[in-house]
Amino acid sequence: MNTEYQFKKIEANIQAKWKASNAFSASESNKLPKFYALSMFPYPSGKLHMGHVRNYTIGDVISRYKRMNGFNVLQPMGWDAFGLPAENAAIKNNTAPAKWTNENIKHMRSQLQQLGLSIDWDREISTCNVDYYKWEQWLFIKLYEKGLIYKKTSIVNWDPVDQTVLANEQVIDGKGWRSGVEVERKEIPQYFMKITDYKDELLEGLEDLNEWPEKVKTMQRNWIGKSTGGEIEFDLPSSPSIKVYTTRPDTLMGATYLAIAPEHNLSIELSNGNLEIKNFLKECAKTGGSEAKTMAGEKKGIFSGVFAKHPITEENIPIWIANYVLINYGDGAVMAVPAHDDRDFEFSKKYELPIKQVIKSENYDGTKAYTGSGVLINSNEFNGLSNEKAKNAILKKVESLGRGKKKINFRLRDWGISRQRYWGCPIPMIYCDDCGELPVSESDLPVTLPEDVRMDGSDVGSPLNKMPDFYSCKCPKCGKNAKRETDTLDTFFESSWYFARYTSFDQKNKMLDDRANYWLPVDYYIGGVEHAIMHLLYARFFNRVLGDLGLVKSKEPFKKLLTQGMVLKDGTKMSKSQGNTVDPQELIEKYGADTARLFIMFAAPAEQSLEWSDHGIDGAHRFLKKLWGIVDGHIEQKSVREDGIDTNLEKPIKDLNFKLHSTIQKVTDDLERRNSFNTVISSIMELLNFLTNSDKNKKLPYSTKQEVLENILLMLNPFVPHITSELWGHIKEDTNIDSMAWPTVNNSALIQDENKIVIQVNGKLRGNMIISSHETEDKIKEKAIEVESVQKYINNESEIKKIIYIKEKLINIVIG
């Protein structure tokens, strides 16, 4: 073999072999147990970034590891191809989004192939392909007919100059990113999916996901946000009444004002004819619609001029319009209890509203709200009750007055799926003057998105609104001229079911076929932690909807989940605007795919953010060069070195064998249970170091080295498949590493007859000793006291209070 590690040549050769033998094509007729490994598909933004390399390497390591363990593995790839960036790029480059997207896909596909991923490329899908989104339109119609999709008006960010709806991302300091003018809020009709119909299922389903990170389940649980409280009515002098939802009915007697959202019906009603209120509502609209901006900003409010009647005390309390009250949660109105809620407290201080303490606490001194539990005070008949008991008592009282009831509330709200954009899946709906709103007939699907558009930025609004060829159609019911919906679907719609389509990728007549139930659920799903809530919740929701349509059998789409951390440079996210990107292409060219893969898996735990280091990659490359050299040297020794029996070698061989098998054990556990890839690599590095050190002192027999090197290559294969495949061909001719099994542990190699025990005095390390594994506990303690370095710290044996012994690990002598 060549003494030099020529990675370029090797990687190209091996990849060509994989391609020629169709090595990673997955089949449903395989007798082995199935394993579906999936990485979140990329948005085709132009070229691969390090986050992709990380994501897909993790997926590939798992796929290859599972193949070695006798599974029939499916690892597919596709493109989340619709979305806003394509429109922006099209405007910038004066081209069509479809052209830009397809060129990106072509380039990124070739980059992924250079990484040596064991993907079944036959199953590639692209969401902007009509073969894909046709089924999305079909599903839309089914769900519309079932009543799971409905229409209602909802608020969007409106750019009055560009005459277009803006994404939250496009609103900067309350202004449109292109026009620079203040954004308005506009109510327009939009389609919604009733995800709230599935709220309980989605919440309870989390219980069964025992291979999901606890943090993701917690985030989803909080997002769904089930809470138990009460809905209480406050009467108004004229209009009907105001309902508020509260989780703290126990503090009702401390409510000193009501706060309503700027979008609340009463706010809007009062703004008519009141310039001050009108201006305030306008002011609130500027934040750009995102909850983060609203809640992080300064609390502002205005007195509405109206008072509400407290249901129990019958006192009049003022109603304020406040920007910190969210229209989307509860009833869009809250009873403010400044003494026991942080936000209400801050607001009361600012506007000098009364504060009334109703829960007793030593920690309450009037400088900040007390939100803990306690006994009620200043609450008339409820005084002396614990606040937990008071919750029921007060709700009962309110209920008896006909002014409220116990209520379970959810934070989760229905999913708005309409987008006033061009580059997306057309919503298959038609508007007829006579028949009204109707879905497209199934037989008329697909509604194809015209791709021959030019976007130069001079136009305003969506191009679809100016394409009569697209929007003119016949009413499916009466046949008269009608107009097609020009909104497209949220791109989350596409990414909510792609995992299923890979199984039925070439099915022309159905959305999904029987193959879906062979492969689903996905056994291992890998993707960025930024998708922990929305994408993963929508996909879980879709899976249940597909289940209700009889298309899939599994309740949950993803059995095991790994959320990878971000790739950072200089402490922040790599981004073009910051100029701190690292191009994976350059790495592949300079060091090869194996080095890039090895480094990205070694540099940090998969679930944590990874700080990029240019130096670190040198170390990974050095390791592969070293491995190459060691195997090369070993092969040369074949004819020279003999397997003779030398008694001096018994101990080193035994130790090496112990190291080998304890490494196999640790590495397997790290991959199976801990998702800890960085420690897998460092353990293998240790084993290789151990081998070279043993061989340096004593010349090890050829067969001993051969066994260890074979195992090292097998364990490294999922990480660095090219070099291990090449070296395997040299070290074990006539066999192929791709058909080899993962190494197994020989338990007898793990038995040791001696242990090193650490000795502490009062918890401080003072010495150690080697003891035979058959020694009794009393004997070990006795010996420990006699160790010279320990003796110094014990003046008198009578001082010894106790001796703690942790088996095969440690002795702590406590003196006093």
Added chain:
RNA sequence: GCCGGGAUGGCGGAACUGGUAGACGCACUGGAUUCAAAAUCCAGCGCUAGUAAUAGCGUGCGAGUUCGAUUCUCGCUCUCGGCACCA
């Protein structure tokens, strides 16, 4: 603001179930090899004091539990991700 993470040498990280803090790698320093350099190999490498043996200190900060805490509890700080139209 709310929800969820994270913080350990000069750097990335390891220590899995409360039991030797710093594995593995990087950077650096010294040496070997070389005409020289690169590459490679060998040795050293938490901080402070000391020639050294060694001692003290040390896991973001402040308390607590324990024979023993990077690990558990409470209270903070900073930082990253998400907050429903970025994907």
